[in-house]
Amino acid sequence: MVYYIHRIEKGLSHKHFRSGFGKSAFAELKAVMERWRESGYSTDDGTYQAAQNVIRAYVYKHRAIGKPIPQFVGEWFADEVASADKACGNEGNAGVKIVRASDKLDNKTKNYATLFAQRTSVREYAGTSVDMQAVHEAIAISMKTPSVCNRQAYRILLVQNQELVKRALELQGGWRGYDAPPVLALISVDVRSFVSVEERNEPYIDGGLFTMAFLTALEYESLASCPLNTMMRKQQERDIRELLDIPDYEVLIAFIAIGNVPESIESPISFRYKPETITRELR
Ligand SMILES: Cc1cc2nc3c(=O)[nH]c(=O)nc-3n(C[C@H](O)[C@H](O)[C@H](O)COP(=O)(O)O)c2cc1C
Known part of the structure; x- marks a missing residue:
């Protein structure tokens, strides 16, 4: 899960941001998040929350620059899309930070x-x-x-x-x-x-x-x-x-x-x- 989170974070941090990127990383992330839940692991765990937060950060970034959120994100991660603004924006444990x-x-x-x-x-x-x-x-x-x-x-x-x-x-x-x-x-x-x-x-x-x-x-x-x-x-x-x-x-x-x-x-x-x-x- 961490591997796919990181791939998405890297895409989010690019100076020349490519909106709509990451379909394959999101597909993998969706699969491991499902496996996590099916295996009975806690969704309060920091890693699972980072997965949710990187999705929220992705949505947040697209909204901030006025770009449409890709359909696959809306379909696969409806809860995270709905909570993108109130939950964390860019301040969770995944996404980007400013250096x-x-x-x-x-x-x-x-x-x-x-x-x-x-x-x-x-x-x-x-x-x-x-x-x-x-x-x-x-x-x-x-x-x-x-x-x-x-x-x-x-x-x-x-x-x-x-x-x-x-x-x-x-x-x-x-x-x-x-x-x-x-x-x-x-x-x-x-x-x-x-x-x-x-x-x-x-x-x-x-x-x-x-x-x-x-x-x-x-x-x-x-x-x-x-x-x-x-x-x-x-x-x-x-x-x-x-x-x-x-x-x-x-x-x-x-x-x-x-x-x-x-x-x-x-x-x-x-x-x-x-x-x-x-x-x-x-x-
Ligand atoms: C041995 C090693 C190899 C790495 N290889 C790459 C790489 O090929 N490309 C890349 O962008 N980052 C690479 N990284 C950077 C890691 O992604 C990064 O260190 C990790 O996400 C932790 O983030 P931080 O260095 O900002 O604390 C590598 C890090 C290490 C320690």
Whole structure:
């Protein structure tokens, strides 16, 4: 359900909004919402409510810009359409939120909890050039990332050449509908630092930790960013490696799109579960 909610949120956040989008995502969402109810799960659950709220946000957005609500939405989600205005508009746990450059100016004075909570993926950037010194500062901060036996096998490639950025993102496939970011980073891990087969997953752990540290450090530097997956089929990966000259002894962890925060931009809310949803304790 979260996957389809997110697909719709991304469509809602586009600067060049395409009204009436999302029929296939809504069809999937309808099916999983039905399964949820048939399975006897609570409709007061935050995830189910996020599904309802993203439908309401969709309706709200269409009404706000004077566009007709597609027939399939009216047919499949009559209750949510009826409650779109009074229930949440754009203030529920799904839909879009506004990200503003003015809110990021004093990021270096903020404490960790605030900085971490306000970081969010931004996919559309200001048209200004990125201060590469700030990106290098973010890498320097991220060097404190812990790694197994302190091997520090993560690597980072910074690409500014717009032709390469565009081609890499076409191959990556998860950036459709957005302009190329001014900077694209690729985080990888050098597997030559690993010595035996039990360590086979460790590159992904260390690389993931580095990625999170880097995302937070970019936020600290008041830069906007979005992590991008490297979930690839063989040929796709081969093409990316060839394009960006990545040696075969490095595994790919994640791309990170980087740019300046626009004056004001809409971004998916991407709600989070409550901590108790994911926590188990043995006493
Ligand atoms: C490893 C990883 C891969 C991701 N891949 C993509 C992607 O290909 N395209 C995209 O638009 N967002 C991608 N995202 C961004 C997620 O959608 C986003 O982090 C999530 O919805 C949480 O939102 P937040 O980053 O705003 O807190 C990725 C995030 C991670 C951590």
